[in-house]
Every structure is written in structure tokens, then in C-alpha cells.
């Protein structure tokens with residue numbers, strides 16, 4: 001291929017709800033198909049050392065397992081442990097940093113076991129669960145297992161917890177690992193030392209830490225010298241190419257490489273890693289444009305975007321095989337980097353870029369998470385290459401030089417050192433734990449701890465002595481960001497839970513409700529004018545949800561979609577928001593909050609609740625027409641997408657800040673200043 005150096009040898013990949021039980025991808029298998037899957041399992045590198053591996057885990061409380069991408073760790077280890085009886089009567093949890101991995105792996109392992117998802121093999125991710133009393137192997141996001149700690153601090157239902165993709169060092173994985181160490185200490189005491197309490201009845205807990213690319217020594221030291229087991233070999237080779245010179249425009253280089261593959265290389269799907277949604281949308285448009293003009297003899301192309309803000313149903317499309325004669329091209333962020341097997345992928349194009357969440361501290365002692373584009377790490381590069389070579393020989397085209405690869409950092413800085421700690425701190429306080437005192441692999445930053453404390457104090461979740469308040473405990477019951485949870489809890493006082501749940505559900509959905517393609521912006525804005533509310537975007541969103549709910553009650557799915565298209569609304573977002581709302585209503589019922597409570601057409605109670613949650617996101621009008629943050633130094637403008645964009649109001653609250661040529665506030669409502677002054681915490685002198 002033009003522009004790429006001689007390939008490296010393959011060895012250069014470092015060896016190192018309660019709900020519908022019908023997730024696609026688990027057809028009931030019988031006969032030859034089932035035999036084929038069993039033969040595939042037996043041929044995985046991990047299968048050769050199966051007995052030794054089980055023995056190793058049997059002998060040790062903590063096992064660290066390092067094996068190449070695709071060797072069979074994630075799908076096979078839980079099945080081996082179940083078959084060997086090592087899990088006793090308990091469940092086996094396998095944590096994943098991402099939803100899509102947890103759900104697709106559950107589907108795969110259910111297929112291997114010839115069962116439906118939600119029976120013997122299930123999953124649990126935020127706002128979605130498929131499990132039952134029969135479930136013994138459960139794929140869970142790390143966040144969900146941390147949440148389970150709130151109701152079951154000793155994770156008593158589990159005999160084995162497997163922390164997969166531990167190299168990602170997400171904040172939740174780190175929280176979990178810290179807690180697991182402590183839980184294991186309590187559960188694995190000799191029976192005479194356990195006393196007579198609830199711990200006495202519990203089985204010992206086994207912990208397995210897995211990855212293809214982790215710093216095994218660091219994990220081993222953290223667990224007091226735990227044994228590390230290496231799984232040798234990979235099933236299929238992946239040939240890696242680097243460019244001979246660096247590529248200043250990674251998008252253009254990715255396009256060129258894709259077309260070279262498409263024109264010159266044998267059939268096989270292509271996976272391109274790009275940093276974010278904007279790049280993905282741009283490449284998507286370009287490929288489709290060129291595809292229309294490409295020679296007839298070339299195969300047709302199906303393009304599948306894949307990024308976190310895309311609804312789960314849309315993300316799942318990457319697993320659907322391309323029709324015969326088509327080549328599938330998946331455009332993904334690092335959401336597709338670890339764990340998953342996407343059938344059909346033969347070629348990976350790696351731009352070497354990703355977006356990384358980073359906490360930006362403010363002078364005010366508060367701060368926020370933002371996404372910055374940056375170079376990936378060696379660990380990411382290996383994981384990306386490892387998405388090929390899972391069903392046959394694979395190829396990875398790195399759009400950076402070998403020298404650039406050599407100069408990359410080994411792995412990313414752990415999230416605990418670079419992300420907001422607010423949500424985690426609240427969860428830990430509910431477990432009576434103090435973030436500053438816990439035994440973490442890496443200690444969190446003091447500034448971030450200070451900001452989290454301040455936010456929780458302002459939300460009323462902690463008192464002056466940093467003790468958890470009743471309000472804070474109530475907030476933690478909701479699987480929401482603390483500021484949104486605060487608004488929900490406030491709705492009990494203001495009698496508008498029905499409305500607040502609708503708004504919070506849209507804000508928690510993985511995509512935005514409005515489509516804003518640039519060519520149709522004016523038409524869209526005109527049609528959507530009827531939803532506009534004078535107070536701004538939150539009530540406008542409520543109007544949209546109300547209209548959608550009316551349509552949803554009377555129309556079939558196709559009618560709803562049609563209606564949304566005509567209004568330039570994102571049906572997937574609204575459908576997801578309805579599901580989230582139903583779950584939040586269940587939580588309210590459990591907490592004896594009357595979710596039917598409604599304030600009708602009166603927006604004031606709704607705005608008062610939102611102010612309680614968004615008090616840190618308040619700004620006052622300046623004489624020059626800009627807005628100055630109440631609790632921060634920044635001057636902000638209202639984002640052009642807001643219904644208040646060309647209005648001047650005394651005070652605003654907003655969902656988030658967007659940094660472009662200016663600092664823009666997005667998701668804005670106008671509120672009387674008095675509402676802000678009414679927030680109880682602000683009345684306390686000295687805050």
C-alpha cells in the first residue's frame with residue numbers, strides 16, 4: 001500500500017430489564033451451527049491452558065490474567081469458572097467499561113451456551129438489564145457494580161468478580177477495585193474470625209483482573225503480590241503497517257487509506273478509529289459522496305457510525321453483517337477499542353487520535369469535565385489493532401510513523417487523576433467511605449477532591465462537616481448525575497415530579513432531541529417554534545416530550561418516527577428518554593415520591609427545582625449584554641442553538657458550557673434572580 005512502510009511482524013502486537021429476553025444475536029442454536037461454535041471455542045489460545053488456568057484461580061484469591069486481544073479471556077473465563085464449579089452457588093460478574101461491550105458479550109456468551117440472554121447469561125447496564133433468578137454469568141458495566149454496592153456492600157450475590165479491561169483505569173473500575181480488596185478481606189477471613197454477623201454466612205470472594213495491555217506489576221503490588229498468569233499466542237495474525245511520514249491531516253489520511261483498501265484489497269470490512277463525532281460525521285458524508293461516484297465494478301459500501309452519543313439500538317447496527325457484495329465501513333471512537341468482536345472486520349485504520357475526558361479546575365474551586373483531542377497511547381494502539389484478526393487474518397494501518405508509536409505513552413493517566421469526582425464521592429459517602437482516605441492504586445488530586453466537596457455541599461448532599469445529609473442519600477438513589485438527581489428530589493417539595501422526570505430523562509439520554517443539520521437549520525427552527533416556551537430550553541424540552549408522549553400513545557412506531565421526522569426531532573432520543581423516565585418513576589415509587597405530582601402549565605415550580613440542581617451553573621446579565629457566572633470567573637454567551645439566544649434576561653441557568661471562539665452556555669432557561677437567592681445553601685453566610 002502506498003505510503004506505508006514494510007509491515008511489522010504479527011508478533012509485534014504485544015503479547016502482553018429484568019426485561020425482554022430477546023436481545024438480538026442469541027438465536028437458539030442446534031446442530032452444525034452449535035458444533036461450529038464449540039469447535040471455535042476449543043481452538044482459542046486460552047483453551048489450551050484451560051485446566052491450568054482454573055487451577056491457578058482456584059488456588060489464589062486474586063489472579064491477574066494477561067493475554068493477547070482475541071485470545072478468549074472475556075468470553076471463556078467466566079464459562080470455565082462456571083463449568084468447574086468454582087463459583088459455587090454464587091454469580092460471576094464480569095465488568096466492562098462500556099455498555100456496548102457488556103450487552104454484546106452477553107449475547108455472544110449466551111449463544112455459546114445456547115440460551116437466551118437474561119437466562120443463564122445476562123447483563124446489567126445503566127437504564128437496561130436482562131437477568132433473572134437463573135442468571136449465573138452477568139456482564140455488567142463497572143458503574144453498575146459500583147451502584148450495586150449501595151444496596152449490597154459485600155456484593156453477597158457474587159462468588160467471583162472479574163474486572164475486565166482493567167488497563168482502562170476508569171474512575172469506576174478504580175473505585176470497584178478498591179472496594180473489592182476490602183470486601184475480599186472481610187469475606188475471606190477464616191470462619192472463626194468472621195464472627196456471627198452477616199459476613200459469616202458469605203462465601204469467600206475470588207477476584208480476577210484481566211486485560212491484554214495492563215501494567216501487571218502495579219496491579220500485583222496493589223493486591224499484595226498477586227500472581228500474574230500470561231496466556232500465550234493469538235488465534236490469527238494481524239499485520240501492522242505504519243506510515244513512512246507523519247500525516248498532518250488524519251481525516252484526509254484515513255479517507256485515502258480507506259479508498260486504497262476498497263479499491264485494491266480483498267473483501268473484508270473496515271473499522272476506522274477517529275477521535276469524535278464531528279470527524280465521524282464528516283467522514284461518513286465524504287465516503288457516501290465518493291461512493292456514489294465510484295466505478296460500478298467496486299463493491300457497494302455500508303457506513304456505520306459508532307460513538308457514545310448514538311442510541312444503543314443504532315450502535316448495535318455495527319454487529320449486523322453487510323449484505324452480500326457490500327463492504328461495511330465502521331467509523332468509531334474509542335468506544336469500539338476494547339473487548340468487542342465485530343464480525344467481518346479484516347482491516348483497521350488507526351488515526352492515532354482520541355478524545356480524553358479531563359477535568360478543568362476553576363479559580364472558584366469548582367470545575368467541569370471537558371473532552372480534548374490528543375494522541376493515543378501504546379496500549380490503545382494495540383487494542384485497536386486487536387479488533388482485527390479475530391475471525392481470520394487481519395491488517396492494521398496506523399496513520400503515524402513507527403517512531404511516533406515508539407514515542408507514545410504506555411497507557412493513559414487513570415481517570416481518577418483527571419476527571420470530576422462528584423458522583424463517585426457521593427456514592428462513597430453513602431457507603432460511609434471517605435475518598436481521601438481510601439486505598440486507591442493512584443491517589444486522586446486534591447483540587448478535584450475540593451471541587452467535588454464544594455459541589456456536593458452546594459447541592460445540599462453534604463453538610464459543613466462533610467457528613468452525608470438525608471438529601472444526599474436520596475440523591476444517590478437515582479442513577480443520575482448529582483445535579484439532576486438534586487432537581488428530582490426537589491420536585492417532591494415543589495409538586496412537579498411528573499415534569500422534572502420528563503426533562504431530566506431527555507437530559508440523560510445518550511443523544512440530543514433536536515436534529516440540527518446545517519442545511520435545514522432554518523426550516524427546523526421554524527417548525528419547532530410551536531414547542532418554544534418563553535422561559536427557555538428546559539420548558540421547551542418539556543413541551544417536546546409532552547407532544548411526543550401524546551403521539552406515542554396514539555401512533556404505532558412508524559407513525560411516531562414520521563411525526564418526529566416532520567418536526568426535525570430525534571425519535572431515538574425521545575424513545576430512550578421515555579424508557580429512562582419509566583425507570584426513574586420506579587425509583588420514585590420505591591422512595592415514596594409521588595411521580596404523578598404535576599404543576600400543570602405553571603413553569604415556576606419546575607424552574608425552582610432546576611435552580612436547585614444547576615445552582616453552580618447560574619449566570620447574571622452584565623450591562624454589556626453578556627452573562628457573568630455566579631460561581632466562577634467566566635463571561636458566557638447564550639449558545640446560538642438556544643431559544644433564548646437573542647434575548648436579554650436578568651439571570652440564567654444552563655446545562656453545560658461549550659468552548660469554541662467564545663464560552664457558550666447551552667441548554668439555557670431564564671430564571672428570576674430571586675429563585676437563585678432562595679437556594680437554602682446560599683443563604684448560609686460564608687459559602
Ligand SMILES: Nc1ncnc2c1ncn2[C@@H]1O[C@H](COP(=O)(O)OP(=O)(O)OP(=O)(O)O)[C@@H](O)[C@H]1O
Nearest residue numbers: 069070071072073074075076108212339341390391
Ligand atoms: N460476537 C462474536 N462473533 C464471532 N466471534 C466471536 C464473537 N465474540 C467473540 N468471538 C470469538 O472469540 C474470540 C475471543 O473473544 P474474547 O472477547 O473472549 O477475547 P479477549 O481475549 O477477551 O479479547 P480482548 O482482549 O480484545 O477483549 C474472538 O477473537 C473471536 O474469534
